[in-house]
Amino acid sequence: MNDSNHIEPFYPSWLTIAQKELGVSEIKGSKHNDRILEYHEATTLRATEDEVPWCSSFVVWCMEQAGQGSTKSAAARSWLKYGSELKVPAFFCIAVLSRGSNPKSGHVGFIVHEGKDKILLLGGNQGDKVSIASFKKSQVISYRWP
Numbered sequence: 796m797n798d799s800n801h802i803e804p805f806y807p808s809w810l811t812i813a814q815k816e817l818g819v820s821e822i823k824g825s826k827h828n829d830r831i832l833e834y835h836e837a838t839t840l841r842a843t844e845d846e847v848p849w850c851s852s853f854v855v856w857c858m859e860q861a862g863q864g865s866t867k868s869a870a871a872r873s874w875l876k877y878g879s880e881l882k883v884p885a886f887f888c889i890a891v892l893s894r895g896s897n898p899k900s901g902h903v904g905f906i907v908h909e910g911k912d913k914i915l916l917l918g919g920n921q922g923d924k925v926s927i928a929s930f931k932k933s934q935v936i937s938y939r940w941p
Contacts, residue, residue, distance in 0.1 A: 809861040809941075810887045813905055813917050813925070816853070820924030821845040834919060840869035853919025854889060854903050863941045871901035874939055881938040884909050889939040890916060892930055901936070904928075 806814075819830045822845060831845040834852040837859050842852070851871045858865040866873035874891045881888055884906050894900040904918025913929050921928040 807861070807887050809857045809863055810905055810907075810917070812860045813853075813857045816857070816919075816925045817917070817927075818925060819919075831919075835869065837865070837867070838869040839867050842869065848920055850903050850918050850920040853925065854905070857905075858941070870899075871903040872899065872936070874903050875937050878939045878941040881940055884914065884935075884938045885940060890914060890930075890935055891937045891939065892934040893936055894934070902930070902934075906938070 816830070819828065821831065822828050827843070827845040831849055832843065834849055834856040835842040835847065837856040838852050840852070842849070848869070851866070851869050851873060854874065855865040855867060866877050871894075872891060874889055877889070884890065886906060888906050890904060890906050892902040894902050902918070904916030904921070906914050907917045907927060908915035912932055914932055914935070915927050915929055917927050919925050
């Protein structure tokens with residue numbers, strides 16, 4: 796039966812791709828997770844260890860897999876120059892965050908929930924794995940859309 800009042804949720808292809816990666820995690824020690832190395836391979840850095848920060852490598856890989864293009868950079872703040880800036884967050888957009896006091900450090904992921912003071916990001920290298928984690932909105936530098 797076709798229910799014309801039923802609306803299927805919209806998930807952009809990059810989010811569907813990212814969701815399938817949930818749980819991918821670093822391997823402690825001298826061995827490295829081949830999937831994380833694949834994320835790195837999508838960047839110009841092409842790191843060969845899964846301990847190298849990989850949040851941006853994950854977003855690059857997801858966006859490239861989705862045919863959206865990317866910054867090809869392993870630097871989280873490279874996403875400040877990607878796509879269009881949004882004045883307010885939109886579900887599934889890319890959020891670029893500050894990290895600590897170093898103006899070059901950052902974090903990047905996909906917004907999956909927005910609260911009053913926090914956002915939930917689906918991202919890589921969150922607790923050394925692909926996961927959903929909470930961040931303060933005050934850390935957000937920019938919201939981006941392809």
